[in-house]
Amino acid sequence: MKILTRKRTDIIDITSRVNSQIQKSDLNDGICVIYSKHTTNSLVINENEKKLLSDVSKLLAKLIPDGNDYLHDSIDNNAAAHLKSTVLNNSLAVPFKNKELELGRWQSLFLFEFDGPRERNLLVSLVKCDNFY
Numbered sequence: 001m002k003i004l005t006r007k008r009t010d011i012i013d014i015t016s017r018v019n020s021q022i023q024k025s026d027l028n029d030g031i032c033v034i035y036s037k038h039t040t041n042s043l044v045i046n047e048n049e050k051k052l053l054s055d056v057s058k059l060l061a062k063l064i065p066d067g068n069d070y071l072h073d074s075i076d077n078n079a080a081a082h083l084k085s086t087v088l089n090n091s092l093a094v095p096f097k098n099k100e101l102e103l104g105r106w107q108s109l110f111l112f113e114f115d116g117p118r119e120r121n122l123l124v125s126l127v128k129c130d131n132f133y
Contacts, residue, residue, distance in 0.1 A: 001124055005041075005116035009061075011053050014043075014122070015101065015108045021124045022096050030129040032101065035091040036122055040081035040115035042088035043122075048108040060084050060114075081114035088112065095132060102132075 001021065003012060018034060036043055046052065064087070070079030092109060095102040101109075111120060 001122045003111050003120040003122060005111070005113035005118050005120060008114075008116050009057060010111075010113035010116050011057065012111045012113070013048055013108050014111050015048075015103070018094075018109055018124060019101055022099050022101065022126065025099075025126050027096075027126050027128050028099055029097050029132070030095070031093055031127045032096050033091060033093050033125045033127065034109065034122055035125070036111070036120065038085075038090075038118075038120055040078055040085055040113075041118075041120055042085045042090060042112045042114075043092045044088060044110045044112055045092060045094070045103070045107050046110065047106040048110075049106075053110075056112075063087075078115045084112075084114045095129070096126075097132065 001017060003014060005012060018032060022032060034043055064080050064083045066080045068080065072079035072082060
């Protein structure tokens with residue numbers, strides 16, 4: 001699944017795109033694994049609320065600011081992006097039932113971009129699972 005990010009730091013809700021992949025499959029129930037093939041973005045589950053997402057961006061910028069004399073910046077000036085993705089996830093595993101992600105009421109899936117704009121490639125794998133407890 002290709003995602004085009006629009007700016008250096010970007011947050012993109014990918015929930016509907018992942019659900020669409022599930023809808024197209026032959027599986028009704030299982031586990032959906034979403035994996036990013038990149039080292040300067042992350043995958044996150046959280047609430048899709050504008051102020052919260054802004055707060056998350058501010059927190060990450062405070063914890064890991066750009067231009068902080070990182071050694072890797074001498075190569076391609078994106079060390080902060082690598083560090084942010086290191087403290088977050090590059091994959092998610094979410095159950096789905098009746099062809100829909102089993103997310104909580106306020107949960108959405110996000111791609112967090114730290115080194116954009118870029119084209120990102122996410123792998124979506126569906127594993128059949130009939131037992132949910």
